[in-house]
Amino acid sequence: MFRSIRWKFITIYFLLVFIAMVIVGVFIIQQFEGYHLGVVSENLTRIARLNLLPNVEKIGDLDANRKEIQDIIGKASINEEIIVVNRNFKIIASSNDSLLDRNIVDIVDEQLITDGFLGQIAEKDSLIKNRDTVINVKNMVFPIKAANGDIQGVLYLRSDLSDIYATLRKSTIILTQATVLALLITVVLGFLIARSVTEPITDVTVKAAKMAKGDFDQVVEVKSDDEIGQLANMFNYLTEKLKDTLSEISSEKSKMETILNYMADGLIAVNLQGEVIHANPSARRMLSLSRDALIQEPYDDFIGELNKKLTLAYLDEHNPDWMGSEILRVNDSIYQANFAPFKDEKGDKAGIVMVLQDITERQKLDNMRKEFVANVSHELKTPLTSIKSYTETLLEGALENREMAEQFLRVINSEADRMARLVRDLLQLSSLDYKQVKWNKKDADLVQIVKNSVFKLDMTAKNKKQKMTLITSEDKMMGYFDSDRIEQVILNVLTNAIKYTPDGGEIKVFLERVDNQSIVRVRDNGIGIPKEDLPRLFERFYRVDKARSREMGGTGLGLSIAKQIIEAHEGRIWIESVYGEGTEVIIQLPLEEKACVMGI
Incomplete structure (x- = not known):
């Protein structure tokens, strides 16, 4: 109870008034x-000096x-009771006849009588037992x-002081009653005053507790100045x-979380105890770990398997x-981990923050560039x-x-043609790369292009x-093409099929319409x-069998050019093959x- 400031106020007021x-x-x-x-002393003194002593001393x-x-x-x-005592302490006169001739020492305090005989006026309050x-x-x-x-x-x-002490006792009772009444009034007033003080404080406390739980729509009523x-x-x-600060923090936090969650780079934050305190989805995807695995498994354990130089130890x-x-x-991917x-x-x-950047494509492009230079050379x-x-x-x-x-001149001419083809293909790729090709797109019949x-x-x-x-059931298949470029692609695919199909083999060309799309299949x-070579077939200078390809006069650029031409027409080209059984493009x-002619 006394933990409440209200009761402390009441107790203090009570004690102050009580004291x-x-x-x-x-x-x-x-x-x-x-x-x-x-007053009694003055009355007794006045009686003694004005009435009794002069008359008694006058007698002798x-x-x-x-x-x-x-x-x-x-x-x-x-x-008042009056007693006259001689030098022998004997009572010679008294207002109480029963006391005559008695020794005064037996009745009153001896010291008091002694002081009187010494010439002093003395007084003393005492108690007299009278029956009960x-x-x-x-x-x-x-x-x-x-x-x-x-x-x-x-x-x-x-x-006799009985009346005086009776009055004093009555006065004490009155004062006690007044004190009790004052204390009761004090408790009531103290409660009201304490409530007027503590209610706003309680209101602030309750609303502060709600704010601590996250409800910041709290307003305290102002009742005084x-x-x-x-x-x-x-x-x-x-x-x-x-509210303003938290709103700003929440907004910034939301922005930061959005940035971290949707950034392409992976981000991991680790404290000094080796616990992962944050990992965005990109980081979990890159490391092939779930959220629970990142939180439960110590950082040094899983990162040490990938690169021990990144462990805290x-x-x-x-x-x-x-x-x-x-x-x-990680698997077939390469990541650059920058940490601070x-x-x-x-x-x-x-702790430490680590940013993971996927450099697989960069590394791949760098390797392709080196391979391209080596192949061209x-x-x-x-x-x-x-x-x-x-x-x-x-x-x-x-x-x-x-x-x-x-x-010898025929060989020189053949090699020069080979170099010319290579340079021509390179120039065509360069034009495609830098979007410098002039496309001659117009309505054309794909069936006729394939037949040609x-x-x-x-x-x-x-x-x-x-x-x-x-093989086709279509008589005409009109589209918006650059006929020469599409024919170049089909010729390249057919040429490859002829090259890599043994003598006596079979090549089938299928042409069909699916909705608003044309499908050309070249199957040999x-x-x-x-299977492992399929993803790289459209890379420049990539050959499955390099020696044999060169013997057959290929430059390794045909499929790369074909892919760029098809994609420039918003189409797709892909290859399916089973080793030893055949290939389908x-x-x-x-x-x-x-709506408009596309120019690259």
């Missing part, structure tokens, strides 16, 4: 008691005039002097600022800066070597032998005792292509007329 009332009550009772006791010898002294006491007519009651009394003694100034006795006065009102105003101001020992770049190979540390608010390293070197060797032979005297000279291509190569096939057949029963071309 104040006790102090005031004790002070009043003490002052009241002192005042009344003082106390023992000899006992009767006269008793008469003086009887005439005093007061309620105890009475408070005030005792006073006054010295009785003789004519010569000697003290011949004492006058003892005793006043005091400190509590200022607290409410500051809470509302804080709420607005917090290795970096601690060999790379204190935790910055650098390494290559990761992230730091905490003190500037100490808190080789393709040019072979005919140039032949031309040079035959030319040198002719210059050394072979010209005199006409038959030999003609044979088959007709042109039919004799070549027959020379190898091959059977070439065109030749040597086929190994499929060309798909749209038949719809385009």
Whole structure:
């Protein structure tokens, strides 16, 4: 209960009022008691000095005039008890006849009588037991002097204080009742005051708790202009600022999460304990790991299998800066891992951030570039070597032998044609790459183009005792083509089929329409292509059997050119083959007329 500030307020108010009332009550009772006791003392002193002492001292010898002294006491007519004591401590006169001739020491305090005989006016409050009651009394003694100034006795006065103490008790009860009433009022007022103070604080506390749970639409009602009102105003101001800040943070977080989730590069963040604290989808895809695997498996375990130089243990020992770049190979992919540390608010390293970039295509293109340069060099070197060797032979005297000279010149001419074909193909590829080809697209009949291509190569096939057949149910198939380029592609495909089909083989050409698409299939029963070579067939200078291809006069660029021409017509070309059984080349071309002529 006392953990509540409301009850603390009430307790403090209660104690303050209680202490104040006790102090005031004790002070009043003490002052009241002192005042009344003082009044009694003054009355007794006045009675003694004005009425009794002068008359008693005027008589003279106390023992000899006992009767006269008793008469003086009887005439005093007061309620106080009066006793006259001689030097022998014997009572010679008293308002209470039962006390005559008794020793005063047996009745009152001896010290008090002694002080009287010493010439002092003394007083003392005491208690007298009267049957079943105890009475408070005030005792006073006054010295009785003789004519010569000697003290011949004492006058003892005793006043009943019962009424005074009864009044004091009544006053105490009244003050106690007033204190209780004041305390009750204090508790009620303290509760109301405490509630007026604590209700806004409780409201702020409740709404702050809701804010802690994520509900920031909290407004505290401002009921005053005091400190509590200022607290409410500051809470509302804080709420607005917090909402704005959190909204901005949420927006930035959303942007960052979107960027991280949809960025092509993989990103991994790891803390010092080797726990993956973030990994975007690209990183999980690159490493072929699920979200649970990344979170549960220690970073050093799975990254160490790929490249131990990226483990935290290795970096601690060999790379204190935790910055650098390494290559990761995962299955058939190659990734470049760039890493750097992230730091905490003190500037100490808190972990490592790694960005994974897929450089598979870049590496592949780099390899293709190197291979392309090597192939071009080789393709040019072979005919140039032949031309040079035959030319040198002719210059050394072979010209005199006409038959030999003609044979050498035919070889030189053939090699020059081979170089010309290579240069022509390279120039055509370059034009296609740099979109410099002038396309002569117009309405054309694909059936006629295919028939012309088959007709042109039919004799070549027959020379190898091959059977070439065109199979189609279409009489006409109009489309928007560059007829010469499409014919070049079909001739290239048919030429390859003739080259790589043994003598006596069969080549079938299928032409069909599927919706608004034309499908040309060139199928042979030749040597086929190994499965691992199929993805690279459209690469420049790529040959499955390099030596045999060169013997057959191929440059290795035909399919690359064919692919670019077909794609320029928004079509597709692909190859399906079973090694040792045959090959099928499929060309798909749209038949719809385009809104504009495409120029590359």
